[in-house]
Amino acid sequence: MSLLHPYFIIAITYMLFFSVQEVFGNKVDKKWFWFLGIYLIILAGLRNNVGPDYGSYKSLYLYSDTKEYINIFLKALHLEGSENVDLEWLYALINKVLLNVFNAPFYILTFVIAIFAIYFKVEYTDDNTFYPFTFTLFMFIPNFFIGESGQIRQNLGTFIVYFSLRFIKERKLLLYLFWMFIATGIHNVCYIFLPMYWLVRVPLNKMTMLVLIIASVFASPFEVYRVFGDFLTNISTDSMLVEGFNGYMDESSQRLNGGFGIPEAMLMIVTFFLFVFDDKMVEKYPYYEYHRVYVVLGICLYFIFRNNPIFSSRLAGAFIGFSYIIVINAMYVVSSNTKKLIYTFIIALVFFNFVVFASFKNIIGGRFTVDLYKNHILP
Structure with a gap:
């Protein structure tokens, strides 16, 4: 077992302290949540050669500067330019401006991306739960290390999507489409969320949910997603990042061919809560019906894509975050x-996730240990 760097243990302790306060005491002022956000921005944004994807994203940073601005803007309009831009337009633009205009070192990019990601994360969490510290603590391992400190493009894109849920609630279609345009400019996987403005209003009951989930489980071995051809591959796979992404994964042949692992256990837990507390949530929790649609889709997509570790992690994982x-x-x-x-x-x-993360290769592969983690400003 390897030990997480004390910087991360400080964050866990801080979240645990305020988690107890918000669950069993009074609502905690949002400023304390923002203090946590600022601290996490420093940990993720100013890390130095930390994360299995660090080198891959550094290569993308240099790659973006080789593209002309006009071709990046044409990519945003889905038009062909004089050269192919093999990267989402907004992420490429951020990279190019930082490097071409400011000649900024790579850690400035990770810092800027972390600022945006944590902002949208704080706003989404504060909008959708009365227990923001508890939710952030619950998701911290491994999500913070895979997201803010790892797959920074998908993480930022999906949190923009999560943030835009407020415009679904307010039924502001143009604002929702604007933020979806921004999110898809960061990562293509966000295109799968476009229909959610309408799908969240599809009525579900326990029988419908049960049928959808069981059907997805039985469909899993048949790999029905292959009927979509290259479309799903194009929005979920980045060849430059696969090696780094695999640094987080501990997939075995048994696991990919019907075995039972932690992801399935977590989905069983979510499914249990979905069915056991559904009636009370419908009655007492605002906009729970919208969250329920995301949950059911996440569970179904996971099992449909289960035989493909990239699809099940990136496509289904984007929904499962909800x-x-x-x-x-x-x-x-x-x-x-x-x-x-x-x-x-x-x-x-x-605590179980803490022990598991420390026991697997993830913590060393990502350089999050007490002896490997480095930060540009923290000692």
């Missing part, structure tokens, strides 16, 4: 004793 919020929000609709049980279970899962 799913876990119902575990946290369930505490709002239950009795005091049940809330204590759920909270105990959540904290137990946090």
Whole structure:
């Protein structure tokens, strides 16, 4: 077992302290959540050669400067330019401006991306749960290391999508489409969220959810996603980043051919909360029905794409990020004793993830250990 750097343990301790306050005391002022956000920006944004994808993203940074501005803007309009831009237009533009105009070192890019990602993360979390510290703590391992400190493009793109949920709630289509345009300019995977403005209003009941999930489980071995051809491949796979992404993964042939692992266990937990607390959530939690659609789609997509570790992690994973919020929000609709049980279970899962992350190669491959993690400003 390897030990996480104390900087991360400080963040976990801070979240745990305020998590207890918000669950069993009064609502915690948002400024304390922003203090956490600023600290996480420093940890992720100013890391020095940390994360399996660090070298790949550094190569993309230099690659972006070889493209002309006109071709980047044509890419945004889905038009062909004089040269092919093999990168999403907005991410390429951010890279090129930082390098071409400011001659900024690479860590300035990771810092800028971290600022945007954490901003949208804070706003989304504050909008959609009464327990923002608990949700952030629950998602911290491994999401912070895979997202803000790893796959920074998909992480930023999906949190822009998550943030734009507020415009679905407000039924502001033009604003939603604007932010979807921005999100897809960061990562192509965000295109799969475009229909959500309409799909969230599709009525679901327990029987419908059960049929959809069971059908997806039975469809899993048949790899039905192959009927979409190259479309899904184009929005989920980046050859320059696959090696870095695999630094987080510990897939075995048994796991990919029907075995049972941590992802399946987590989805069982989400499914349990989805069905057991559905009625109370519909009655008491605002806009739960919208979250429920994201959750069901996430579960179904995971099993449909299960035989492909990239698809199941990137395409389904983008939806599954929404799913876990119902575990946290369930505490709002239950009795005091049940809330204590759920909270105990959540904290137990946090420590379980801590031990698992420390036990696998992830922590060393990502250079997050006490002896490997480096930061440009922190000692």
